[in-house]
Amino acid sequence: MSIEISNLTKTYKVKGREITALNNISLSIKEGEFVGLLGPNGAGKTTLTKILATLVSPDQGTAFINNINIKNSKKIRQLIGPLFGENGGRSLYYRLSIYDNLIFYSSLAGVPKKIAKKRINLLLDYFELDKYRDVLVMKLSTGMKTKVLFIRTLIPNPKILLLDEPTLGFDANTSDKARNILEYFNKKFKTTIILTSHNFQEVDSLTERIVLIDKGKIIKDCAPESFKQLASKNFIDIHFSMKKFNKEIFSALISQVIGGQLVEIKRKEISKNANIFNARIVAKKFPIIETIALLNSMIVERGGKVFQLQPYQPSLKEAFLAYLNSSEKKYEENIEQKIKISNR
Amino acid sequence: MVNVIEILPFFVEKSKKHNFFQKTKAIIEAKIKTALNYKSAFFMTLFLNIVYFFMFYFFGENDISIKIHGVSISYFQYAFVGLSLQMVVGTALASTEQNILQEIITGTWSSTFFFFNIIEYALGTSIAGIFLSSFSILVSYFIATVFLRVPFWFSLNFTIYIAILFLLIMLSYISISIFFSSISIWYKKNIGLTKMFYELTKAFTGITFPIILLKGYPVAWFFSRIMPLTYGLEGIYATLFSEDFVRSVLVNASILGGFTFIIGIFGVILVNLSLKKIRKEGSVSIY
Incomplete structure (x- = not known):
């Protein structure tokens, strides 16, 4: 289940200004790869993930998942499992219990009810949420809601996981469990995973490749070890x-x-x-x-x-912070240079 | 506590493809469960509907009689049909659009957008809403016949025709709701069209008075002629009170069917255009 991205560009218009979120990026991800997306806030990571999740349409360029164009959103959505942790659990129905939410979304994802129930029970037990299964989502803490989102994403066992800050609000124990299960899904089911996270330990331990995005461009694309070296x-x-x-x-x-x-x-x-x-x-x-x-x-x-x-x-x-500081400084120096040239 | 090794074997079986009926059924169940978690609101609405019926019953006790298809009936017998339908029509009209707005505000919209197409969503949310608001009709009918001893006459023949007209009325208002949804999705806010249309429906479709009274008033007559419920009620009154009702049912059912088809298709096209717009803007999930 490979991903091919070619010359993807996305610009947003905000109060008359144009903001380039993605600037002509190209990327190839093979089936079963576990890729970390790193970058400062506003770099374009979430935009890229949302484009692959067919929630945002690009202005230019193409992206194919398993040789299916992302314009064919219906087919693409059957292959992917997106998770946007920034929502903080807001994409769950507040007036339904954890269990009812998970059964609902499992039905939508085409998981037979008997199998969905089994998977839900196991994952609730694994993430220590089983005693809260009948609690309304509105009564849960942020971390617990994110756990439910995480479980929801895993239940259909999609071929591709698009995880944008999936462990936001997790405690250390839950982060470990999340890492373990992602690792197993990646190794056993060859699930292709794109992970955006500011938890560097998570990215370092899980991913075999990191893609560093800054100001809408891919700056580095290498193994974490290579980046550190x-x-x-x-x-x-x-x-x-x-x-x-x-x-x-x-x-x-x-x-x-x-x-x-x-x-x-x-x-x-x-x-x-x-x-x-x-x-x-x-x-x-x-x-x-x-x-x-x-x-x-x-x-x-x-x-x-x-x-x-x-x-x-x-x-x-x-390594990432040092890179960021040096790239900001270069950016500021570039601006200063441009100002000097224009003032001559 | 389970470990990962114990979990994995249960994830081997693949999911099926997304299925229209499975998804529609899932949203019906979810919306009913959600509504039942607002128990006080549900019972308050039911109570208010019953109060409304009593209001019209006592109004009808003023000895006002109405002639429909040459048959003299009490005012309450006349108004009961329209009042029952009015509540359910309101639900059919509001379900899709109001649910979408609610999803946008609460943050579940991006998930809804991801999994559903507009027809699945509209049918699912409307059926859930109609099912719940139908309790009002049943309770009101029970009160009217058992406690107020208002005579109604229904036979099985009538039931089938009324059921067909009821279905077409619901579908026509669901199609209007889809149309209004396109505007809500585009602007991401409630611009009041649903409420306006509902109030016009209550006023000019023959719920509380026969629409023949509007004939001397062109604007009011025009509004009555563009509301689907007008045709639905004409068909139902003909079924209940006229001997030659089949022709009336056929004509009114055809009008309702045509209305549903045209507005429905137009609504789906506009919704898809709105969805395309929000995807382009990247505003599917903003709050």
């Missing part, structure tokens, strides 16, 4: 000591003197004569070797000592 070329881990230390001043020095960005700093030890810190820094302006040299000099000149200084592989979240 690319980012690790710029990440430095340092253990150092300093007698007098101020975080704001240190951060400003990192930015102005060595052209980097302080990602994280932790106090490791407090002693009479000096404090020992562990910091993570992203090299931006200079190559990493030069940045390491500058960093070392900067700390020593200010009476500090460097115990350990090495590149390190960031987490997916750190």
Whole structure:
């Protein structure tokens, strides 16, 4: 159940302004792939998911699911299971119980009643909702409503799952269960899954491929490990000591003197004569070797000592955040350049 | 507590293709269950309908008699038919459009849009609504015949003709509701057309007085002639009180059928255009 997207463009008109949500993107997803969609807010991730779910029509370009054009929405909707977690459970009937909602949607999805009942009972038990089965949805918490949405999406066992923030509001235990079941569906049923999430741990552990979208364009399309390795070329881990230390001043020095960005700093030890810190820094302006040299000099000149200084592989979240900051800065620099050229 | 391994074997069987009758049945059941969760509103509506009947009964006690097809009947006997139908017609008229508006406001619209086409949705929500509001007719008929001892005469022959006319009246108002839905979907708000049409229906279709009285008033006469219930009531009164009722039933049923067909097709086309518009705007799920 493959997905082929070609030159997809979508523009929204908001109060006379045009906002490009998707800008000529192309993407190929093979059957059984588990793909993570990452990007800042407003990047176009939800628009892409809604286009594939046939809830939004593109302005240009085509998309095919299992060689069926998404314009044939009736056939496409029989193949896919969309979940939009942003709704916070609002796409459930408030005055029906959990069980009645799930039976209703199972009927619509063509699941025979006997099988639907069995699947509902098992999933309610799995997600620890069985004792709330007869409770009206309006009495549930946000997390519980999202669990019901999650269960609703799984019941028909669709060939393709389009999950947009599916675990919003989940506690740690439920997130684990959700991850487990998605993994099993992907491996056992070869379900193609597109997962949009700001839960980086989830994306990192589940997906075999991440697609980074920013301002409507695909910026990176690679395995999570590759993305982290690319980012690790710029990440430095340092253990150092300093007698007098101020975080704001240190951060400003990192930015102005060595052209980097302080990602994280932790106090490791407090002693009479000096404090020992562990910091993570992203090299931006200079190559990493030069940045390491500058960093070392900067700390020593200010009476500090460097115990350990090495590149390190960031987490997916750190890599993503660092990428975002650098792309924003490039965007701002581009704008400044354009302003300078136009003022000449 | 089950684990994932225990769950998976039950997901092997594939789902069937989406089925018109299964989906329509599912929405009928869901809407009835939802309505029954508003128990106080349901019983309040039933109570108010009964109060309405009593109002017209006591009005009729003013010794007003009406002649229909040469037969003299009491005012209440005349009004009872129209009053019973009025409530159910209101439901048929409002069901599709009001339910869609409700879905848009509460957030279930994108799911509805995903699973249903407009005909499945219109039939499902209307049948659910008509079923529930039919309780009003049955309770009112029971009260009228048992407690108020108002004589009605029905035979099986009449029942079949009345049933056909009733079905066609419902279908015609469902088709109008589909038409109005297209406007609600386009603008995502209630612009009051349903209420206006319902009030015109109550006033000018022969519910509380024979429409022959409107003949000297062109505007009122025009409104009466464009309302499907006018033809439905003409057919029903002919069935109940006229010997030569078959011709009247055929003529009025044909008009109702034609109305349903034309407005229905037009309504479905407009709904699909509205749906295309909201998909293009990306506004299927905004609140």
